[in-house]
Amino acid sequence: MKWFQTVTLGLSMLIATGCASTADKQQWFYPPMAVPLQASMQQEVQIARLSQLLLRTNLSDELRAKMLYERGNYYDSVGLRDLARLDYGQSLKLNPAQSELFNLLGVYYTQIGEFDAAYEAFDSTLDLNPENSYAVRNRAIALYYGDRIDLALEDMEAHFAEDSSDPFRALWLYLIKLEKEPQVARQDLLKLYQQRDNDWGWVLVALTLGEVSEEQTFKAIFAGTRDNTVLAQRLTEAYFYLGKRYQYEGDFASAISMYKLAISFNVFEYVEHRYSFLELSRIFNQVKAEQLAKAKLEQAKQE
Known part of the structure; x- marks a missing residue:
């Protein structure tokens, strides 16, 4: 909770200065940076451990599918996405009724531009679990990148309606709506920003709108x-x-x-x-x- 409190403090500082003139602002000569994240020892150990366990021949299909899913998650968390996809695919062959796994595959296919495969994956997620709101969001983003703006807008509006106080839902709705009605998109996002709370994401909304x-x-x-x-x-x-x-x-x-x-x-x-x-x-x-x-x-x- 300590970091959350400091983030809230930083957000309060930002909101307090958001309307200030930026005419005489100093330029950032060097981009603000952080040390790039590295794979932790725990992640590496878990990958090695699961790899060893998967060599066993006496595993049930259900257990092997679960372990492949887990190893795929670890691969994905360290950026080895092709290895993750292979594990996900093998896991699905053993147990096709994994809604969240289809959701992860959909995001992967979106990233590499295979949009038809992404749509199918998200549809499979929602067939197995119609209540998976994030699959709706991810499908909306895939449709957006696949230039199916009307369908993307329909999905994202449904996702946004579930929690209109979420700045990230508001941002993605804005980005999609920007393709059809730029002025309306900006007005709607600005209205939401004016009703903001102290969620970190509203800083990004302010940056997107040019309010700060x-x-x-x-x-x-x-x-x-x-x-x-x-x-x-x-x-x-x-x-x-x-x-x-x-x-x-x-x-x-x-x-x-x-x-x-x-x-x-x-x-x-x-x-x-x-x-x-x-x-x-x-x-x-x-x-x-x-x-x-x-x-x-x-x-x-x-x-």
């Missing part, structure tokens, strides 16, 4: 915690959503820098880390398409 400066945001993050793990998590989130803002504004160079920073802290379990890779691919494809279109236009003029 980058400097104020990072000062609040550093005032909120001295724990490196929490700091890495907060910076991962901040750089991702700042990247989204820059990307929407067309500042691809800054967006790329922010996504790379979000990746750098090794917070593998956060969607902001996972989807930073996807955002970098989207920017690359967009810039490449624009360059090809420009080259074709110039060639047509010469002919």
Whole structure:
């Protein structure tokens, strides 16, 4: 609870200064950083232990499926996602009735851009457990990245309605709605921000809306915690959503820098880390398409 209290203190400082003029703000010459997270001894020991146990031939299918799922989770937590996917797949073959495992696979498929496989995985999760709200959110994000905005909006609105005080639900609803009604999206998010509580995520909402400066945001993050793990998590989130803002504004160079920073802290379990890779691919494809279109236009003029 100690770190939560310090985060709340930092948030209060941020809200108090949120309306201040930023005309004379100092620029950050070096990006605020944390020490990148490393695999813990416990994680490595658990992977080795489960690997040894899985060599046994007398395991029941149910127990083997559970152990493969657990090892997959450990692989995923240290960034070995392909190994995690292999374990998840083997686990599902032994026990297909694992709703949360399908949810994890859906996130994995979203990250690598295999959206049809992601939709199927999330649908399987919800078939097995219709009450899994996070599968609805994750499917909405997959639909968003798959350019199925209307369906994404439908899912995210349902997810948001379950807890309208959650800043992260509000942020993702805003990002999706931004594709259809930018002005309405901003007005709706601003209205929610004005009714905020002291949840950390509202700092990210303020940053996204431009209600506070980058400097104020990072000062609040550093005032909120001295724990490196929490700091890495907060910076991962901040750089991702700042990247989204820059990307929407067309500042691809800054967006790329922010996504790379979000990746750098090794917070593998956060969607902001996972989807930073996807955002970098989207920017690359967009810039490449624009360059090809420009080259074709110039060639047509010469002919």
